[in-house]
Amino acid sequence: MFTGIIEELGTVRSVSRAGNFVRLEVTVKTVLEGLKTGDSVAVNGVCLTATAIRKDSVSFDAMPETAAASNIGRLTTGAKVNMERALRVGDRISGHIVSGHVDCEGVIRSRRIIEGNTAFEIAFPEKHSAHLVEKGSIAVDGISLTVMRRRHNLATIFVIPHTLEHTTLKHRRPSDRVNLEFDQLLKRA
Numbered sequence: 001m002f003t004g005i006i007e008e009l010g011t012v013r014s015v016s017r018a019g020n021f022v023r024l025e026v027t028v029k030t031v032l033e034g035l036k037t038g039d040s041v042a043v044n045g046v047c048l049t050a051t052a053i054r055k056d057s058v059s060f061d062a063m064p065e066t067a068a069a070s071n072i073g074r075l076t077t078g079a080k081v082n083m084e085r086a087l088r089v090g091d092r093i094s095g096h097i098v099s100g101h102v103d104c105e106g107v108i109r110s111r112r113i114i115e116g117n118t119a120f121e122i123a124f125p126e127k128h129s130a131h132l133v134e135k136g137s138i139a140v141d142g143i144s145l146t147v148m149r150r151r152h153n154l155a156t157i158f159v160i161p162h163t164l165e166h167t168t169l170k171h172r173r174p175s176d177r178v179n180l181e182f183d184q185l186l187k188r189a
Contacts (some may be wrong), residue, residue, distance in 0.1 A: 002042045004137075005146025006094035006167050009030055012079040020064030021074055022070025024048075027057045031083045033167045040086040042101065046070050046141025046170065047086075047100025055061070060098070070102045070179045071141070076161055080168050082142045096137040102179040104128055106140070109154065110174055117158045120158045120172070124180055126153045131182035139181040143167050 010026040011070075014172070030186065031041060039050045048060035065107050067073030075081065087093070106124040121138065124132075132138065138186070140157065149156040164170050172178065 001057045001086050002045075002047070002098040002100055002142065003063060004045075004098045004107050004139045004142060005090075005188050006082045006143055007085065009166070009168065010081045010083045010141045012077055012081060014076050015075055015077055020067060020073075022062040022067045023051075023059060023105060024062065025052075025057050025059045026073070026181045028083055029056070031085055032056070032058065033056050035085065042082070042084040042086075042098070042100045042142045044071060044075075045074050045098065045100065045139050045181055046102055048072075053126050069104070071105060071177050072123075072179075076176070080171060081108050083182070084142060088148065096139075096179055097181070097184050098142065098144065099184060100142075101103065101181065103131070104180055106155075106180045108174050108176045108178060111172065117160055118164050118169070119158050120169070121154055121155055121156050124153050124155065128180075128182060129153055137183040139179075140156055141168050141172075142181075143169065165189055 008030040010028040013025040047111045050058050052059040062072045106122040108123040145157045147155050148158050
């Protein structure tokens with residue numbers, strides 16, 4: 001489990017593919033503190049297992065389903081990624097409960113400034129409409145955010161300058177694909 005509060009931006013050092021499997025090596029600093037092989041780390045909101053740890057990087061293997069259902073399969077060397085270590089019992093939950101199991105990808109339709117904050121409009125598959133409400137939580141590339149407006153399969157989120165500066169949203173533009181995880185409390189069977 002995660003909170004959606006990003007600890008740092010990592011940089012993809014290398015990407016290798018064997019069939020549909022993807023292996024990533026990500027340069028990080030903060031995330032390495034206390035990290036052990038086998039620990040879970042959210043990479044752009046996707047729960048991955050640390051498979052190798054070096055002095056300034058950590059490696060992950062992504063299964064074909066994970067690579068296909070998220071933007072993990074399209075990462076390239078030099079890409080910035082949101083990083084968060086797994087929640088520990090007793091930690092403060094500053095965001096919301098995020099499982100790291102991405103529901104779908106969304107597509108950024110627009111990015112604009114409204115009252116000093118950046119607003120993103122994100123389209124997502126219609127079948128997920130029941131999982132989203134205005135003022136509810138959503139994780140976008142692992143970032144805990146609030147849905148300000150919802151119309152059918154479009155969500156508008158506002159991002160404060162601090163979050164924009166310290167996450168991959170700083171680099172996101174219209175037509176970019178982002179990982180979406182809808183609020184666990186709203187999901188229906």
